[in-house]
Amino acid sequence: MFPIVGIVVVLGCIAGGYLIEKGNLLVLMQPAELLIILGAAIGTVLIGNPPHLLKAIASSFGGVFKGSRYTAGLYLDTLRFLSDFFATSRKNGLTALENDMDEPDKSALFKRHPAFTANKEALHFFCDTMRTMLAGGVEVHDLDQVMETDLEVLHRQSRLPAGALTTMADSLPGLGIVAAVLGVVITMGSLGGPPEEIGHKVAAALVGTFLGILLCYGFLGPIAANIKKLTDAEGEYFLCLRMGLLAYMKGLAPMLALEAARRTIPHHVRPTFQEMDKACKKQPGAPAAEAAA
Structure with missing residues (x-):
């Protein structure tokens, strides 16, 4: 919602200021200039990124307008899931x-927390960590x-779309x-023509510079910054999971493990x-009450 408001504000203020000074908006409508700039920019992205990253870039645009999925509701459901799991x-x-960790899609425990299980990366991270713990012979540290290491790799990969878009914006x-x-x-090929024609062509050329700067600092740069913040929000969510699991593996009581995650x-x-x-x-078995045991 807010990115859309921001786009409207950017366009409204620029167009409004231009019109106040009696500018002609039709002069700014230069499809050829826009084709050169956007087409070449898209080409640079295709040159500089592998196919799997191009898909991630495309999907990241949707995330900007949908907003972060790491909401207060998701965090609360994640804490409820951890509480349920620790108590069980x-x-x-x-x-x-x-068996629940081997087939979480068939597990009654996991099905009670659809908001958590909808995040496949988080689900795999949790189950893989628990499987490793079950294997035995592994120290907590x-x-x-x-x-x-797992989260560093995930975070580094998640930041690639924002980096690619920042490079595109800079170009x-x-x-x-x-x-x-x-x-x-x-x-230059029309210097012998009427002054009006020459003036129109010079204006069209200047619009190219205007569009390049506007698209960079008014749209694509802020979008790339937004995607980076969404990636940081993902890292914060996985840190919550990691701290909760670490406290649990150290043998702390369920409520203390949950508090370590909540903080x-x-x-x-x-x-x-x-x-x-x-x-x-509210959960089956009232795990919070068991924390005092």
Whole structure:
């Protein structure tokens, strides 16, 4: 929602200021200049990125307008899932949940938390970590290092679309100059024509520079920055999972493990202790109550 508002504000302020000074908007409508700039920019992205990253770039655009999926509701459901899992494993033993981790799509425990299981990366991270723990013979600090490495790889890959779009945005002013130079070349071929025609061609050439700068700093640059922030939000979510799992593997009581996870959540989406406690007590077996045991 806010990116759309921002786009409207950018266009409205630029067009409004231009019209206040009696500018003609039709002069800014230069399809050829736009084709040169955007077409060449898209070409640079195709040259510089492999196919799998191109798909990630395309999907990341949708994330900008949908907003972050790492909301307060998702964090609360994740804490409820961790509470449910910790209490069940404490009651029945971790080995009793081995089948649940092998086939989470068929597990009643996982099905109770659809918001968590909808995130396949988080689901695989959780299940892979628990399987490694079940294998035995692994020290807690070693498993924590494995989790850290896994999340570093995930975060590095998640940042690639934003980096590619930033590179594309940086190229737009230069491509705007390319379009302007081509416009000047065309203008030089019309020097013997009427002054009105020459003026129109010079204006069209200058629009190329204008469009390159506007697209870079008014649209694509901010979009790339937004995608980077969404990636950071993903990293914060996985840190929450990692800290909860680490506390559990150290043998802390379920509520302490949940609190360790809750404290890593950013303040604007962090549930209060009371909200977490109330949500966890609604679960089968009231795992929050078992924390005191």
